[in-house]
Ligand SMILES: Nc1ncnc2c1ncn2[C@@H]1O[C@H](COP(=O)(O)OP(=O)(O)OP(=O)(O)O)[C@@H](O)[C@H]1O
């Protein structure tokens with residue numbers, strides 16, 4: 001925590017947070033909102049959130065919630081569970097059969113991660129569920145909706161999959177107005193369990209999104225995640241995952257589509273703490289106008305984690321000379337028998353390809369979209385569920 | 399002077415790493431409706447440049463002259479507008495589009511052009527029917543429709559894919575830039591047949607080639623010789639035969 005208190009700054013926002021948190025926690029008191037001098041936030045300034053006095057939000061009624069959700073494509077099948085302005089919208093929410101609702105439990109404070117600290121101080125409602133042994137719970141859409149101005153929510157979710165259980169989670173984030181969404185997920189996958197976590201972050205253009213996903217993956221279990229980061233003024237999707245027993249498998253894939261003056265950030269820590277595990281990461285970022293993209297991907301391989309197979313690829317496509325990508329891949333390896341590869345590229349659209357399409361009658365804007373989609377194709381193909389992939393495709397340029 | 403394609407004193411240059419390089423140095427060329435003209439000329443004489451300038455590639459700066467097509471100032475139009483108006487360029491080196499499915503690409507192009515021409519778009523099924531008929535015609539396997547555009551295609555397959563696009567887009571002016579190079583003997587006949595069957599009073603073609611053989615199959619109305627950015631000689635089909643036998647020397651000397 002010390003790193004942050006040194007470089008952190010006090011502000012109207014912090015005062016507002018501290019005041020709200022005071023009743024339950026003192027954790028924020030000693031800290032500040034990280035400035036760019038804090039390494040983890042160097043490329044993602046939180047300036048825009050420091051001036052605002054973030055208030056507690058009033059709950060959303062079902063009709064407004066439905067309207068907001070209809071702004072994006074989401075699955076028509078499966079179950080839907082909605083949080084509107086931080087509170088469960090009970091009349092629209094249901095869980096798959098066999099999925100049990102549980103009580104919230106104490107979690108690792110992750111106190112070197114600001115998104116977690118903030119959530120730790122202010123978090124309250126959330127969805128805590130358990131999928132019992134060997135149950136395939138199917139598809140659950142979790143919608144996190146916001147509407148209002150200068151409001152913040154700090155949901156705390158806990159998803160436990162027992163041995164051999166499986167679940168597909170479509171994590172939809174959408175809203176209107178000026179708000180901060182700061183959800184935390186704690187995900188525990190027991191032996192042989194599999195969670196597919198497909199997220200669409202489509203927050204309002206003046207919103208901030210600071211999500212932190214903390215995942216423990218046991219032996220032969222699989223955390224298969226894909227995030228379309230495509231909204232918000234400032235949006236970070238942050239994953240901290242531990243491969244805790246042999247043959248765990250983790251995918252932290254994503255696509256970021258950033259335009260205007262927005263900033264989208266995908267930050268991850270993939271921690272190989274056991275031998276024979278496999279982690280895969282493909283992140284593609286498309287930037288236009290004066291947008292900024294951030295990719296910070298760390299792979300940490302413990303001394304015991306022999307035979308680790310790690311793959312990381314991050315690629316950016318700059319559609320404007322004023323757009324910017326900051327990417328920071330980091331490999332920290334203490335085992336000697338591992339296979340870890342990583343690569344990064346930055347490029348622009350190919351004029352010849354663009355001309356070829358236009359010479360076939362395809363208007364320029366459409367030709368660009370075709371080439372951008374082509375750039376994103378091999379990342380999008382990593383969404384194993386075809387129907388969900390189609391939904392994300394619809395959301396790419398919206 | 400025809401009211402179809404009329405090129406007058408056309409000059410164009412390219413920015414070659416900071417220094418402008420003049421490539422077209424005053425091209426005069428008139429292609430009436432329904433005629434097929436051929437251009438032959440030594441490597442580097444500017445044939446592909448002419449085809450790019452006519453289809454709207456932005457790297458080239460037009461520094462003089464004009465090109466009108468169907469009464470419109472061709473040079474003022476975007477590439478996609480030229481395509482809608484009926485200009486089609488079969489590229490000398492077709493571009494690969496990784497991640498773009500060939501069938502989707504073809505359908506997008508066909509429907510974009512149909513939209514622009516005020517025609518109804520083709521739905522997936524009628525498109526597939528049309529494209530299947532054409533691929534059969536060109537002896538192309540349907541498997542090539544499932545792949546990414548031109549990616550991993552052999553030289554000859556790329557050229558056939560160009561001819562497929564030409565047939566689907568139904569141009570009124572097709573510019574074929576060395577579409578015959580890289581084709582085996584059977585493919586050459588198939589491709590020539592693909593062009594010939596489009597021949598009508600409303601279809602003209604500009605065929606760029608190095609080989610007389612193609613012109614045995616696609617018999618041109620006129621043959622032009624291009625050198626150093628100019629048309630230095632024009633005549634009937636016999637010009638190609640003379641070139642085949644004697645090379646460019648006599649025309650180059652006569653022009654000098
Ligand atoms: N992008 C470029 N930069 C520099 N020079 C160029 C560029 N494009 C074309 N040129 C030059 O312009 C000249 C004409 O090229 P062009 O491709 O039009 O010739 P061509 O007649 O089609 O030749 P070929 O028969 O070999 O296809 C050549 O000298 C070529 O090197």
Ligand SMILES: [Mg+2]
Pocket residue numbers: 445446447490575
């Ligand atoms: Mg050429």
